Amino acid sequence: MNCEIIAIGSEMLTPHRQDTNSLYLTEKLNQLGVSVAFKTIVGDRMQHLVDAARVALSRVDVVLFSGGLGPTEDDLTREAVAEALGIGLHRSSELMQALTVRFAKRSMAMPPNNHRQADVLDGAEIIPNAKGSAAGQLLDTNYAGKRRILVLLPGPPSELKPMFDEQCVPRLRGLLPVSHIAKRVLRMAMVPESTADAMAAPIYSQYPDVETTILAHFGEIQLHFLCAKPSLEEAQERVDEVAGRVADVLEEFVFSEHGEPLEEIVLLRLDMRGLTLAVAESVTGGWLSQRLTSVSGSSRSFLGGAVVYSPRLKTLFADVPPEMIEEHDAVSPQVAEALAQGIRLRTGASIGVGITGVAGPSGGTPELPIGLVYIGVSDAAGTQVTRHTFTGDRDRIRYFSTQQALDLIRRKLI
Amino acid sequence: MNCEIIAIGSEMLTPHRQDTNSLYLTEKLNQLGVSVAFKTIVGDRMQHLVDAARVALSRVDVVLFSGGLGPTEDDLTREAVAEALGIGLHRSSELMQALTVRFAKRSMAMPPNNHRQADVLDGAEIIPNAKGSAAGQLLDTNYAGKRRILVLLPGPPSELKPMFDEQCVPRLRGLLPVSHIAKRVLRMAMVPESTADAMAAPIYSQYPDVETTILAHFGEIQLHFLCAKPSLEEAQERVDEVAGRVADVLEEFVFSEHGEPLEEIVLLRLDMRGLTLAVAESVTGGWLSQRLTSVSGSSRSFLGGAVVYSPRLKTLFADVPPEMIEEHDAVSPQVAEALAQGIRLRTGASIGVGITGVAGPSGGTPELPIGLVYIGVSDAAGTQVTRHTFTGDRDRIRYFSTQQALDLIRRKLI
Numbered sequence A, B: 001m002n003c004e005i006i007a008i009g010s011e012m013l014t015p016h017r018q019d020t021n022s023l024y025l026t027e028k029l030n031q032l033g034v035s036v037a038f039k040t041i042v043g044d045r046m047q048h049l050v051d052a053a054r055v056a057l058s059r060v061d062v063v064l065f066s067g068g069l070g071p072t073e074d075d076l077t078r079e080a081v082a083e084a085l086g087i088g089l090h091r092s093s094e095l096m097q098a099l100t101v102r103f104a105k106r107s108m109a110m111p112p113n114n115h116r117q118a119d120v121l122d123g124a125e126i127i128p129n130a131k132g133s134a135a136g137q138l139l140d141t142n143y144a145g146k147r148r149i150l151v152l153l154p155g156p157p158s159e160l161k162p163m164f165d166e167q168c169v170p171r172l173r174g175l176l177p178v179s180h181i182a183k184r185v186l187r188m189a190m191v192p193e194s195t196a197d198a199m200a201a202p203i204y205s206q207y208p209d210v211e212t213t214i215l216a217h218f219g220e221i222q223l224h225f226l227c228a229k230p231s232l233e234e235a236q237e238r239v240d241e242v243a244g245r246v247a248d249v250l251e252e253f254v255f256s257e258h259g260e261p262l263e264e265i266v267l268l269r270l271d272m273r274g275l276t277l278a279v280a281e282s283v284t285g286g287w288l289s290q291r292l293t294s295v296s297g298s299s300r301s302f303l304g305g306a307v308v309y310s311p312r313l314k315t316l317f318a319d320v321p322p323e324m325i326e327e328h329d330a331v332s333p334q335v336a337e338a339l340a341q342g343i344r345l346r347t348g349a350s351i352g353v354g355i356t357g358v359a360g361p362s363g364g365t366p367e368l369p370i371g372l373v374y375i376g377v378s379d380a381a382g383t384q385v386t387r388h389t390f391t392g393d394r395d396r397i398r399y400f401s402t403q404q405a406l407d408l409i410r411r412k413l414i
Helices: A021-031 A046-059 A076-083 A095-103 A112-116 A156-175 A193-204 A234-250 A261-271 A287-293 A313-317 A321-328 A333-347 A394-412 B019-029 B048-058 B078-085 B091-106 B111-119 B157-175 B191-206 B234-248 B264-270 B287-293 B311-318 B321-328 B332-345 B394-412
Strands: A003-008 A035-042 A063-066 A089-091 A119-121 A125-127 A136-143 A144-154 A178-188 A211-215 A221-229 A254-256 A277-281 A302-308 A351-357 A372-379 A382-389 B001-008 B035-042 B063-066 B089-091 B119-121 B125-127 B136-143 B146-153 B180-189 B210-217 B219-231 B254-256 B275-281 B301-308 B350-359 B371-380 B382-389
Touching: A003 A021, A003 B111, A021 A063, A021 A156, A021 A178, A021 A211, A035 A046, A046 A063, A046 A076, A046 B048, A063 B321, A076 A089, A076 A119, A076 A136, A076 A144, A089 A095, A089 A178, A089 B264, A095 A112, A095 A193, A095 A234, A095 B210, A095 B311, A112 A119, A112 A302, A125 A144, A125 A156, A125 A211, A136 A156, A136 B321, A144 A156, A144 B136, A178 A234, A178 A313, A178 A394, A193 A211, A193 A221, A193 A234, A193 B091, A211 B311, A221 A234, A254 A261, A261 A287, A261 A394, A261 B350, A277 A287, A277 A313, A277 A333, A287 A302, A287 A394, A302 A313, A302 A333, A302 B311, A313 A321, A313 A333, A313 B301, A321 A333, A333 A351, A333 A382, A333 B311, A351 A394, A382 A394, B001 B019, B001 B048, B019 B063, B019 B157, B019 B180, B035 B048, B078 B136, B078 B146, B078 B157, B089 B091, B091 B111, B119 B136, B119 B321, B125 B146, B125 B157, B136 B157, B146 B157, B180 B234, B191 B210, B191 B219, B191 B234, B219 B234, B254 B264, B264 B394, B275 B287, B275 B311, B275 B332, B287 B301, B287 B394, B301 B311, B301 B321, B301 B332, B311 B321, B311 B332, B332 B350, B332 B371, B332 B382, B350 B394, B371 B394, B382 B394
Parallel strands: A003 A035, A003 A063, A063 A144, A277 A302, A277 A351, B001 B035, B001 B063, B063 B146, B275 B301, B275 B350
Antiparallel strands: A035 B035, A089 A119, A125 A136, A136 A144, A178 A221, A178 A254, A211 A221, A302 B301, A351 A372, A372 A382, B089 B119, B125 B136, B136 B146, B180 B219, B180 B254, B210 B219, B350 B371, B371 B382
8 A cells, every 4th residue: 555645834845844744654654564655745725735635645545644733724734635525524522522621721711713623524533632632533535436544643743643653553554454564673883885785685685575775874874674474473583584694794883783872882881891981082072972971871881071172181181291292293093092091091981982083174184184083992901093084074074983983982892 | 936846766755764955945946036835755656756747747837856867777757757748858969978978087888777867858958967977957848838847956965956056046047037035044042932033023024025934943043034126135135124123122142143053153252252161061961062163163262171971070070079069969059160160270261161960861859850950151250050941851951951051151252
């Protein structure tokens, strides 16, 4: 079965706002065995809405509408869908009562505008909204002689997501030919997409019943394995088998076999081994610390560290000798090593990391080009420094430096 | 005139990828006086593409296609548009030669597949691609008796953006009824949207010829003023007038009148006054430093600081007395004050900032609820501590803390 998602709202036709609900809905629809064939974004104009609804009804089995269910004059989805189908709307006493109760609870009188939120397509089922006043609707009907399922959803993600998950998915399961879908995701850091694919393809190509997708994004490769079978056990077995075999081959690169982000894996490994970490960041300016502390509970293993953005702070907080900076430059393997060891000894952490480099866009020289980064990783056994050259803009070079540093710590903890 | 943007590519119908070109194109189209009425996303399937092209041709004046111009079998945009219009394609000798030269330069033989990239819609103008092998096309034609302008653009943003800017905008200016559009943006931090709008509306409502949009996003409010006039001077004068009057009223909140981000404004003000800054971050874990160092040249005024994620590091790097943490808790006005003053004295910076708080999701208590944040700002004249309570998840609480800290520094520098 295929589907069209229609996102409704003039703000999504400006340069400032984008439809994001459709990404969430697509994932849920795929799990129901429904593929998305079209996505349309349309403004709050009656004729455009009717037009978009008719086009969708003519070309797909399932049409999801998000937005346009509020109480204002701009909220036209109910009326537009009724007109596109050539059916009527009726005012639901059940919804009128729910709205009245909702306003009474807030000690407010219901404005007359809100009455429209009780209008329901003839033949449609009302889908309760646990988080707002806009009820959803589901209609299983015919259009030009073909069966069509329509779902009207509120626009705010905080209302749409729970409504779709809790109310619509079970109903759609009852209406659609059911298949069960299992999924596995392998995540890898700092490996080229072509390398990962060359190693993985000979395996996953043996599984024509598993849909494999490679996603490359900001220093990370993800391999998604999806399989639909009459039973979930069967589907799970297939994705587990292919994911397991691919993970064996890509072993050293794979940081997560169940979707956890890299910073979480690093903290988990530190915690499991009772180790602590401190970092001294120059070029990344706090970003590595920011990523580590984005994980709740990170203070168990991450002590903190220093943002040593000036030569003096490299000495003050990580005991880098000023002569060393003078002689070798702040961007040098020597300073990366001294930062890693210095922050470890100063803080008493088990592992110390030091990062120094050139992020640009100004300041590159032939000897110290933009993108050159040294990372030191230090523990009681010694300090290793690696040299990296990243391409791209300032943001990308800095982010890749944090990604590489996390992957170096992860490898040290294997 | 109105427009539809059709983004082509099956990957944009998965949960993992989104069309982003349309945001960029929308801004450029609006500047030409063209509004976007529909956006469609469609996969690499011939019938779906032809269908989407026909729907668009039936309902708008200008249709932009992005993607599907590569050399692979999946790249079907040229053929689909020809079929939708009922016209032919011809192989351009000019493009064949350009492709041959392109491959020769790389010492490669051109694969036969690439010949398709020389196919041009009958009557279309070829738009050169400075960044890749996929040429664009522009066609001014009729469909069902109505004038239609079609533009075919490559999908990669790095090719699409320069092609649209440098090649298409001048051509479209020649084809469309011209108006000149001027724009101004005011940016404000940490003010509720309703407050900003209540203060601004009495002014901007006096300018019916200026389109005013309020955007609220992550602790920032933006007011966009847009005006179209026959001459750019006239349009600029109107937006400058309304922006100036609104800025006067919202004075204390406005951090930028020409679009610069808050971190850049803070660094600019520090630099202008020859002052330096150092920070000691607990709850924000390096995020404030990360934002400051995201600006190129920030090392002129930002010395760095410490990520004091453990009690011991608060003492080690910012000289917070251990007894103070013991007595008042790490999340307290006393510790925020000590962090700000300690990091300032330790680093010799003109201004020191200390941040401590509870980001959750675990760890909140009735006395120290999730979202409670203390920020200290210290200079030679003394140290001020402010108390804040932010709502939302861990990420939001941490980001708002950095935003609030930057705004406090900004206000100190006025």
